Amino acid sequence: MGYIDEKVVPKREERLKACNAFGGKACQLIEGSRGGCLVNKNRSFSQTCNCQMGLALAMVLTIPEAVTIMHGPIGCGSSSHNMDSYFRPGQSIRGGKPKALLWVSTNLEEQDIIGGGESKLEEAIIKADQNHRPAAIIVVSSCAPGIIGDDIDELTSRLQKRISARIIPIHCEGFKTKISATAYDAVYHGIARSLELELKSEAPGGLVSNGLDQVKKEYIKSKTVNVLNVFSMGRTDELEIERLLKALGLEVNFYPNFAHPDKFRFLIEAALNISVCPTHDDYFVEILKERYGIPYVLNNMPIGIRNTEDWLLDIAKELNLESEAKTLIEKEKKELEVELELYRSILKGKRVLVSGGEIRVAVTAMLLQELGCEVVGIRAYHYDQFGDDIYLKAVSGNPDLEINVATTQVFELVNMLKKVKPDLFVGHSGSNVWAAKLGIPALPLFSQPQNYVGYRGVFEVAKRAARIIKNTAFQRTFSENVTLPFKEDWYGKSPFTYITEK
Amino acid sequence: MSQLVEQIRHVCALGALQSVLAIERAVPVLHAGPGCGQKLWGALGLDNGCQGSGYVGGHSVPSTNITEKEVIFGGDKKLRETIENALKVIDADLFVVLTGCTSDIVGDDVGEVVREFQDAGKPVVYAETGGFKGTNIYGHELVLEAIIDQYLKPSEEIEPGLVNIWSVVPFQDAFWTGNLKELEKLVSEIGLKPNVIFGPGRGLQALNKVPKAQFNLLVSPWVGVKNVQSLEEKFGTPYLHYPVLPIGPTETGKFLRTVGEYAGLDSKRIEEVINRHENEYFYYIERSADVLLETRLLPRRFITVADSFYTLGVSKFLINDMGLLPETQFITDDVSPEHQEKIEEEFKNFIDGISSEVVFTNDGGLAQETIRNIKFRGRPLILGSAWERVLAEDINGYQLSISMPLSDRLVLNRSYVGYEGALRLVEDIYSLVLQDFQ
Numbered sequence: 001m002g003y004i005d006e007k008v009v010p011k012r013e014e015r016l017k018a019c020n021a022f023g024g025k026a027c028q029l030i031e032g033s034r035g036g037c038l039v040n041k042n043r044s045f046s047q048t049c050n051c052q053m054g055l056a057l058a059m060v061l062t063i064p065e066a067v068t069i070m071h072g073p074i075g076c077g078s079s080s081h082n083m084d085s086y087f088r089p090g091q092s093i094r095g096g097k098p099k100a101l102l103w104v105s106t107n108l109e110e111q112d113i114i115g116g117g118e119s120k121l122e123e124a125i126i127k128a129d130q131n132h133r134p135a136a137i138i139v140v141s142s143c144a145p146g147i148i149g150d151d152i153d154e155l156t157s158r159l160q161k162r163i164s165a166r167i168i169p170i171h172c173e174g175f176k177t178k179i180s181a182t183a184y185d186a187v188y189h190g191i192a193r194s195l196e197l198e199l200k201s202e203a204p205g206g207l208v209s210n211g212l213d214q215v216k217k218e219y220i221k222s223k224t225v226n227v228l229n230v231f232s233m234g235r236t237d238e239l240e241i242e243r244l245l246k247a248l249g250l251e252v253n254f255y256p257n258f259a260h261p262d263k264f265r266f267l268i269e270a271a272l273n274i275s276v277c278p279t280h281d282d283y284f285v286e287i288l289k290e291r292y293g294i295p296y297v298l299n300n301m302p303i304g305i306r307n308t309e310d311w312l313l314d315i316a317k318e319l320n321l322e323s324e325a326k327t328l329i330e331k332e333k334k335e336l337e338v339e340l341e342l343y344r345s346i347l348k349g350k351r352v353l354v355s356g357g358e359i360r361v362a363v364t365a366m367l368l369q370e371l372g373c374e375v376v377g378i379r380a381y382h383y384d385q386f387g388d389d390i391y392l393k394a395v396s397g398n399p400d401l402e403i404n405v406a407t408t409q410v411f412e413l414v415n416m417l418k419k420v421k422p423d424l425f426v427g428h429s430g431s432n433v434w435a436a437k438l439g440i441p442a443l444p445l446f447s448q449p450q451n452y453v454g455y456r457g458v459f460e461v462a463k464r465a466a467r468i469i470k471n472t473a474f475q476r477t478f479s480e481n482v483t484l485p486f487k488e489d490w491y492g493k494s495p496f497t498y499i500t501e502k
Numbered sequence: 503m504s505q506l507v508e509q510i511r512h513v514c515a516l517g518a519l520q521s522v523l524a525i526e527r528a529v530p531v532l533h534a535g536p537g538c539g540q541k542l543w544g545a546l547g548l549d550n551g552c553q554g555s556g557y558v559g560g561h562s563v564p565s566t567n568i569t570e571k572e573v574i575f576g577g578d579k580k581l582r583e584t585i586e587n588a589l590k591v592i593d594a595d596l597f598v599v600l601t602g603c604t605s606d607i608v609g610d611d612v613g614e615v616v617r618e619f620q621d622a623g624k625p626v627v628y629a630e631t632g633g634f635k636g637t638n639i640y641g642h643e644l645v646l647e648a649i650i651d652q653y654l655k656p657s658e659e660i661e662p663g664l665v666n667i668w669s670v671v672p673f674q675d676a677f678w679t680g681n682l683k684e685l686e687k688l689v690s691e692i693g694l695k696p697n698v699i700f701g702p703g704r705g706l707q708a709l710n711k712v713p714k715a716q717f718n719l720l721v722s723p724w725v726g727v728k729n730v731q732s733l734e735e736k737f738g739t740p741y742l743h744y745p746v747l748p749i750g751p752t753e754t755g756k757f758l759r760t761v762g763e764y765a766g767l768d769s770k771r772i773e774e775v776i777n778r779h780e781n782e783y784f785y786y787i788e789r790s791a792d793v794l795l796e797t798r799l800l801p802r803r804f805i806t807v808a809d810s811f812y813t814l815g816v817s818k819f820l821i822n823d824m825g826l827l828p829e830t831q832f833i834t835d836d837v838s839p840e841h842q843e844k845i846e847e848e849f850k851n852f853i854d855g856i857s858s859e860v861v862f863t864n865d866g867g868l869a870q871e872t873i874r875n876i877k878f879r880g881r882p883l884i885l886g887s888a889w890e891r892v893l894a895e896d897i898n899g900y901q902l903s904i905s906m907p908l909s910d911r912l913v914l915n916r917s918y919v920g921y922e923g924a925l926r927l928v929e930d931i932y933s934l935v936l937q938d939f940q
């Protein structure tokens with residue numbers, strides 16, 4: 001890999017040939033992905049979507065005892081105050097003392113754009129350190145400093161010498177990539193370059209010298225795993241993951257969201273790194289494998305019956321726990337079957353369209369199929385090689401299933417919904433209202449307080465989907481009284497009219 | 503503006519995309535990075551009183567989503583293509599192209615591109631709202647300037663009694679629809695024909711009437727002065743600048759008398775209107791007086807940390823009508839220096855010689871630091887934003903969010919303006935205090 005020595009990680013268009021524009025059949029998508037040619041697709045009309053800075057913020061703002069500095073004009077990162085209501089309960093539910101979110105904007109103005117913004121950033125870092133004495137100072141840089149050429153790495157490494165907080169520079173200028181998931185690499189890159197990921201030599205006369213303790217330590221390590229958590233899964237989901245892994249005799253630590261900067265020093269005291277989303281963690285688990293020889297699993301997301309099973313078996317295989325895993329899976333599935341019966345009859349044959357994150361939509365589609373629904377379309381925020389196997393599984397028997405790769409792009413969504421007319425829409429936050437305007441009930445694709453993951457997640461999703469379908473009065477009256485902002489003849493065209501090849 | 507800003511209470515100039523969305527069937531077209539629109543809408547809309555997408559906001563806003571390619575090679579072509587296709591796909595009456603930092607730094611010739619569409623008779627205007635140039639309040643003024651300059655046409659005749667009302671900044675003020683409606687109602691009750699361009703049911707029909715007005719009425723401490731001056735220059739329409747958002751009987755009465763006098767209306771009619779409202783207002787106040795006067799219920803001291811509209815309007819009401827005493831007031835909407843003195847004057851001008859200290863800062867961190875250092879006797883009332891929730895807990899105060907960001911409230915058509923609005927404010931403040939006793 002070897003990107004770790006570079007200041008900036010490459011964008012995913014380059015590193016993974018990832019794309020964010022496609023419309024067509026599933027088989028064409030996978031074929032295109034394997035041929036590496038999807039990356040050339042573009043749009044000649046688009047709507048505002050998101051940028052990697054936003055996704056980076058969603059990760060770093062969860063880190064306790066840190067101050068986040070948004071280096072840019074004041075608008076970038078402006079909606080982060082909504083993270084406060086996610087961050088504070090997230091802290092307390094994990095046993096921390098809830099504090100208000102700390103973040104500062106360097107507020108670049110016209111004269112800074114001309115003269116450079118480094119001095120303001122320097123002032124912000126020093127002030128943050130003095131006023132708050134944080135464990136870490138995270139510098140998130142936006143488009144403007146990227147274009148005017150502020151050298152935040154030089155500045156932060158110079159300042160690090162006289163500042164006690166760890167400074168973590170993160171390059172996440174929105175314009176640099178169309179694939180906002182590049183943010184995950186950018187954040188992990190910053191963490192790997194700036195935080196201590198191992199406990200430096202222990203004090204003389206410490207525990208290491210004692211042979212028995214050493215054995216004990218090794219044993220604990222062999223039973224400890226790291227689970228890399230993601231923004232869209234809340235504590236409820238983490239608890240389900242913990243429950244399943246504990247049943248296999250494992251201790252679980254969660255990184256990087258909500259992990260204290262000092263906690264990262266224990267990161268390598270684990271036998272395995274476990275991803276819950278292949279498109280989230282590949283960059284980081286590879287670094288940890290290269291540097292410290294820790295193996296990882298990265299194939300799947302534990303959502304739905306089959307994928308939870310595959311995910312558990314992947315882990316078990318690495319740790320020689322296969323028979324334990326199989327027993328657990330059988331028991332869980334048996335219990336779940338009984339509980340699902342009622343909902344299956346309600347959900348049977350319901351036509352569903354799923355829209356959101358690349359991997360999440362595919363596994364959620366499979367979950368809905370397991371409940372008896374018919375999946376009539378999938379929309380992914382972006383697409384890359386990590387989708388290939390999972391999408392093959394998800395569309396098996398229906399290679400012609402219509403797939404749209406689009407980061408938001410409501411005009412394409414609405415056009416598709418008008419044509420497909422599903423009974424239920426399962427969408428990323430920000431999209432469900434547009435389905436409702438067509439009278440289609442919607443189940444959020446994720447919602448942190450609720451459970452979606454593991455066997456409990458299957459039950460919870462079934463229960464909520466059944467409830468949502470039961471009374472659609474809101475959507476019906478709503479759709480009768482509002483209009484969509486698109487011209488009538490747009491619906492006569494293919495939803496993919498503005499996807500171009502260039 | 504402050505150097506560094508903690509806890510923001512406004513966004514950047516491009517945030518004026520929300521002012522465009524406040525005009526029915528107008529749509530912003532962003533020439534900006536892929537994430538700008540979402541963040542600004544999140545800050546001013548979704549997480550500010552739950553003001554969501556509406557007709558064509560949120561993720562429906564067309565945007566060029568600038569990438570490296572446009573930064574290096576220029577974005578004119580991408581912009582032209584996006585406008586052209588927006589005209590085909592989006593069902594709207596007015597398209598307002600707004601630039602973000604990236605395109606302003608790169609220096610795309612947006613004016614040139616937009617003029618091509620204007621020459622072809624398309625309803626497209628533009629404003630250069632690169633975020634580094636100022637706040638969304640400044641951006642709001644730029645959007646109005648753009649519409650005045652590039653869209654509005656002079657009118658042959660003037661319609662007597664027609665008054666354009668300009669006041670709070672849509673979305674920045676989560677109560678804007680309610681507030682504008684209330685102003686409209688009051689103005690029509692004294693016999694004028696109000697014209698407001700923002701809010702449901704107005705749109706281009708209202709916008710097109712702007713040059714026909716007898717006068718422009720600006721109800722604002724400072725925002726919009728530039729716009730009414732431009733309207734005067736371009737169409738010869740005179741304006742009345744009333745600097746206080748009228749809340750409660752004292753200020754609202756003064757407001758109605760001032761407008762009436764300016765418009766040359768019969769003062770008898772105005773007094774009748776005021777009388778009727780005051781009777782109704784005091785009917786409710788009388789009913790609640792038993793509880794309000796219960797000493798332990800009345801927080802005596804208050805602080806505002808808010809836009810100038812509210813710091814001033816609310817202070818006037820709480821001091822002149824409700825008998826509260828002011829601590830320091832923090833004005834967070836980045837008031838441009840030339841207007842600060844006049845606003846400060848207003849804070850020296852309460853009844854009984856009461857005056858209040860004011861601090862102009864858009865750095866919430868600074869405001870909170872100052873508040874933490876004040877020694878309070880009794881529990882203060884803090885009228886600010888959701889940022890003040892934690893602060894209020896720490897200093898044992900009562901907190902009500904009235905200014906951006908209002909992430910802890912759902913706002914539909916509530917208004918804090920006039921007689922009705924004052925009653926709402928009293929309800930909200932004292933419900934808060936009562937809940938605390940339960």
Ligand code: SF4
Pocket residue numbers: 051052053054072075076077141142143144172173174175534535536537538539541603
């Ligand atoms: S300017 Fe760039 S970093 Fe800032 S919000 Fe826009 S796209 Fe994202």
Ligand code: SF4
Pocket residue numbers: 072073074075076077142143144514515516517534535537538539541542601602603604631632633634
């Ligand atoms: S500050 Fe500039 S780059 Fe950031 S959101 Fe505003 S316009 Fe976009």
